[in-house]
């Protein structure tokens with residue numbers, strides 16, 4: 645299915661776990677099973693591209709009702 649339409653948080657507000665794809669992008673819960681990719685947050689710091697793929701668990705991904 646397509647990713648849920650929900651605004652992604654700003655790259656600078658992510659925790660380490662979130663930017664590493666280990667935690668839900670919206671509620672910060674650590675992901676175990678059922679995580680889905682919800683998009684890529686585009687970012688750039690000087691010459692460094694910081695594009696980060698982010699994930700959500702069943703807790704927040706509307707495509708996977710609990």
Ligand SMILES: [Zn+2]
Nearest residue numbers: 668671703704
């Ligand atoms: Zn969540």
